[in-house]
Amino acid sequence: MAFKVIHWVILARLLLQIANIYARVPAIIVFGDSTVDSGNNNQISTILKSNFDPYGRDFIGGPTGRFSNGRVPTDFICEAFGIKPTIPAYLDPAYDIKDFATGVCFASAGTGYDNATSDVLSVIPLWKELEYYREYQKDLRGYLGDEKANEILGEALYLISIGTNDFLENYYVLPKRASEFSIEEYQNFLAGIAGNFIKELYNLGARKMSVGGLPPMGCLPLERTTKLFSGSKCIEEYNDAAKDFNEKLEGLIASLNKELTGLRLTFSNPYDMLFQMIQNPKSFGFEDAATACCGTGLFELGYLCDKMNPFTCSDANKYVFWDSFHPTEKTNAILADHLVKTSLAQFLW
Ligand SMILES: *[C@@H]1O[C@H](CO)[C@@H](O)[C@H](O)[C@H]1NC(C)=O
Secondary structure, three states, X not given: OHHHHHHHHXXXXXXXXXXXXXXXXXXXXXXXXXXXXXXXHHHOOOOOOOOOOOOOOOOOOOOOOOOOOOOOHHHHHHHHOOOOOOOOEOOOOOOOHHHHOOEEEOOOOOOOOOHHHHHHOOOOOHHHHHHHHHHHHHHHHHHHOHHXXXXXXXXXXXXXXXXHHHHHHXXXXXXXXXXXXXXXXXXXHHHHHHHHHHHHHHHOOOOEEEEEOOOOHHHOHHHHHOOHHHXXXXXXXXXXXXXXXXXXXXXXXXXXHXXXXXXXXXXXXXXXXXXXXXXXXXXXXXXXXXXXXXXXOOOOOHHHOOOOOOOOOOOHHHEOEOOOOOEOHHHHHHHHHHHHHOOOXXXXX
């Protein structure tokens, strides 16, 4: 009899522990660019927007400012963590601290690690995303009290997805950075900013973090279009720059994990998975990976991805890319699922 009671006590304790573990990530907090922006650019003066048809064509409720036909990877990750199916944009007046307590997105399409990148299209610089995060911390403490708010901020998962624009919108197209830095120097410059950003987040209480790697950016349809007359192949130089930068990020992550006590920083690298989809679209159920669904699929993006465009595809699930720069929802779902099972799995249990 006494034996049985002890068993039940142990079992109850175990269940409680499991319940606690399940609640371990109470919120997902996002920094970055258009790969994860859920609508912040709607609220600022920039030409880089997507809160109109056909963007959001497959999103319940229509366009949101996400640069896809549906959800972005961070939405799927948030859902996989059992929190909620979408992460609201911090600047969206339709949401408040009640919503943000379980997840918030500070990302801005078109931004980069480099301040000069966010200047190109007048979007939110990364340092400003961090300012917004500080403001959010204050609001959360006001809403839940210091103790509960600090617990959430410390247990939350922080996802950072940024960097492509530093190369494709800045270094490779504008003369300033290219005259100041060799490509390797520029990568080191960006990695230095990434390191400082992570340290600042850590000093503000963040402990579980993921830094995203760069995609095979030479294979984005817009970049391939510049090689239209040589067979629209992927631009190897850009892919190599992405791979080299990803290696630097990995090194940075390893050293920060050693340096900062209690930090759990992981590298979420979309490169290989996306490259496989691009090389072998049929094995993932896609029909086309070289051009995008929207418009001709060669160059349309933002306002050029217009609902009047007669060439837009009817089924985005057949395409790896939605517009000339951004994946379809289906691609985002595959990438998110891959990350949840690999780099992010440690935070699930
Ligand atoms: C970017 O700009 C902010 C605000 O002016 C500044 O504090 C920060 O040092 C700049 N970052 C770099 C790497 O220059």
